[in-house]
Amino acid sequence: MSPDLPSSSLPAAPDANRVDGANGATGANGGGAGSNLLPGALTGLAALLFAFLPLFLNAFAGSSAPYWLDVVNTVGLYTILALSLNVILGHAGMFHMGHAAFFAIGAYATAILNLSYGWSIIATMPVAALAAGAVALVLAWPIIHLRGDYLLIVTIGIVEIVRIALTNNIFGLTGGSNGLVGIARPSVFGFRITRPQHFFYFIWIVVGLTMLLFHWLENSRFGRALKFIKEDTVAAENMGVNTSRYKLMAFVVGAAWAGLAGTIFASRMRTISPESFVFSESVLLFTIVILGGKGSQKGVLLGSFLVMGLPEFFRGFEDKRLLVFGAALVVMMIFRPQGLLPSKPARYRLPDPWPGKLSGAPAAEPVTANGKRAQNGAAATGAAGALSEPSGPQGSDPQSPGPQGPGA
Amino acid sequence: MQILSLSSLTKTFGGLVAVAGVSCGVDRGAVVGLIGPNGAGKTTVFNLITGSIKPDDGHIFFSGHSIRGLRPHRIVKLGIARTFQTIRLFQGLSALENVLSGCHCRMRSGLVASLLRLPGQRREERLVIDRAMGELEFVGLANLWRATAGSLAYGDQRRLEIARALATEPKLLILDEPAGGMNEQETYELRQLIEAIRKRDITVLLIEHDMGFVMSVCDRVLVMENGILIAQGTPQEIQTNPKVIEAYLGLDDD
Known part of the structure; x- marks a missing residue:
């Protein structure tokens, strides 16, 4: 495998694929894509250098x-975990x-399958991911409706239960407090990943893939539903979002991905024990996300580098x-509670002065919507100008073909 | 034909009887106003219909199905959309995204399609953004699609909430004080908008305190007082109904 080729598109990938479009200062015309190429190219260059x-x-x-x-690899591993959180x-x-609970379940699933059943890493x-996801589903089911601090307390309980279960050699599989020793190295297409530089490419390719997939997820029906839930759960439910189902799914996806990171961890360390998955690991991950910027991939990446x-x-x-470190966190939360690199609004590729859907759609019966705002004076230049009667700035009579009824 | 019918709907909060055995119906295609003094139980009725709270007794039928006890998102999918008395937009999100929230229940892309950005998912995204822009255009906010909902003028926020509700492709649209806080010009525009919504074959049920507005826009008016439906009829009938006059006279109510 030629490691530097795929990895060169790592952190850059999400940006290259970003739904781009005019996003500059308000009022700017739908600019050319050129203005958005620069940050993308810079990120690509940074990834290449990396x-x-x-x-x-x-x-x-x-x-x-x-x-x-090894330090950079640890940062990479925690980036995967923090991205899933x-x-x-x-x-x-x-x-x-x-979150450390699901990380642990993934790591132990890999260790047990590898040591006892001889599975390759x-x-x-996928089994580690499924196991973590399944446990998350069962544990989160009854608690998913809890809010804020209440949920926080219960999830602290979860990580403790898992740690204690592992320590007590549950089902005789986990090796108690000594943990499991002698986990194999992963091999990809016959290439055995053993040395730190191997793991570097292995881990950071997974980081890149994670960023790409989660970026897509964020900018989809699923990701938007989560955003609505975060903004206002009651309004989301009343707009037709099955809020409890989406919360549960988000929880399961995040947990499954942490399980996948557990596989990497187990094969990198070769030895795992309950003390790798203590509560403070969860706090560390929580801190990375909050410090970097909730919801922002770049923030999480930066947060991982800073914290780890x-x-x-x-x-x-x-x-x-x-x-x-503690003092820095306190200062941060006072002066920049949104995180170092807060998430940016999603971008949609649409003409900014909206020309209207006058062409295309099968002519809907014109509906008078008198509230129609002044069609930006410049709209005369719009492609649809031929069809639209440019209305005066304060026009109270513009006829605007509304969309058809349901299904337009 | 009635699209919505309530029968002996009852809801109590502790010792307070908010809605006491309300029975009424809403004809398909009509614009119906629900009026009454503050605390009459109007918003409670709306919350019962949309599933935000569960009734203690009585039944709610929508298009022939009982929707009592269903969760709000299920009721939205069946075709009832609402706006809120106090604006409840996703303040931090763009106008477009707010409308996209309404489109959610008519979309199909699931987790895997979203995670892998499958072709069907991308096609659906394009279609739905187009449809959302159509709804923004319908309420006259297309040019503000990128603006954050919280940054919009008050009247625009009210309209955005309507666009968001329309995006769910409702058969019945429930508006809780849509003209509240609006000036005369905005109220006039709202009236035009409701006319346009009616032309799309969407039934409208609204709570409003602005009597001029209610009387000019509604086909039928329901009047509540102290949780009881005290009168219903055409605006003319309501204006001359002695019970209604009594309920409103001498009341320090806006």
């Missing part, structure tokens, strides 16, 4: 290169602080670095 990171590290970091690569916390707005991946990567630079201060 793909060469192992080489840079080898060249400049010398003997500590594998260590720093982002679906639940960022998009659906559910306060879930038990990659084959365990930055402290490594201050190893020398050992315990004091957590103090600084």
Whole structure:
């Protein structure tokens, strides 16, 4: 496999695929796509440079290169986890602080299937995801209607229950507090992933895929439904969104993806034990999403680097670095509660001065909607100008063909 | 033919009887007003119809089906859409996205199609955005599609709420004080809009305190007081009904 090729499109991929369109300052005309190419190209360049990171590290970091690569891999793994939590916390707005539980279920599913049944690591991946998703479904079913702080407390309970169950060697499968040892390495198309630079490409390709898929998910009927729920659950329900079902689905999708990250974790560490999945891991993930910006992929990426990567630079201060970290969080929440890189509004590719659907649609019977706002004076230039009678700015008589009834 | 019928609908909150055995019907294609002094139980009736709260007793039939006890999203899918007394838009989202929320229940793309952006999903997205823009155009807000709902002028927000409700492709549209807080010009435009909605073969049931508005726009008027339906009839009948006059006279009510 040629790792740097696919990875070059990693974090860039979501941007390249963004539903682009005029998004500049309000009032700007539907600009050319050119104005949106620059950020996309920059992200692509950054991703390309990032793909060469192992080489840079080898060249400049010398003997500590594998260590720093491991740090970057940890950041990648937590990015996957935080992106999955982002679906639940960022998009659906559910306060879930038990994400480590589903991470653990995925990791243990992989470990058990690999050690006891000899499955290959990659084959365990979908099972790990399904197992985490299934447990999430069962656990979240009765609690999904809980709001805010109440849900938070219950999810803390979940992560504790899972950890204690693992420690007590549940079903005799989890190896108790010693955990499970000797998990195999993954191999992709016959290529065995063993060294940090292998894992670098493996993990960051998964990060890129996750970003792409979740970006698509965000900008779809499903993602919008979550957004409506987050904004106003009552209004969403009254507009026809099955709010409890969508909340549950968001929870299950997020959990399943955490399970998938568990597979990577298990095969990277080769040894897993309950202490890898304690409550503070959940808090860390929660922090990444909140710090970076709820609902924002770039924010989550940045948050992962800050929370998981930055402290490594201050190893020398050992315990004091957590103090600084805590203080930084407090300051952040006071001055930038929306996160470092808050999510941006979705973009839709539409002409900004809307020309009207005068052509196309089978001529609907003209309906008088007198509330019709002044058709922007410039609309005369619109393509539909031929059909529209440009109405005066304050016109109270514009005839606007409404859409047909239901089904137009 | 009646599209909606209520029979001995009752709802109590603790000791307070908000709706006491209301029975009435709404004819298909009509514009019906529900009036009454504050606290008469009008909004409670709306909440019962749309499933936001569950009745203690009585029945609700919509197009021949009993919809009592169904959750709101199911009722929306059957064809009843509403607006709220206090505007309840998704304030942080664009006007277009607000209308897209109404389209949700008529869409089919599921989780997998969304996650993988399958061709059918993309086609549906295009169609539905087109339809949402059509509804925005219908209420005269097409040029503001990108504006955040919360940034719109008050009258525009009211209209956006109507567009959002229309996007659910309702057979019955329920408007809770649509003219509340509107100036004369906006009220006039709203009247035109309701006429246009009626032409789309959508039945309208509305609560309104502006009597001039109700009398000019409605075919029939229902009058509630203290949870009881005290009168119903054409606007002319209602204006001369002694019970209604009594309910309203001397009341310090807007």
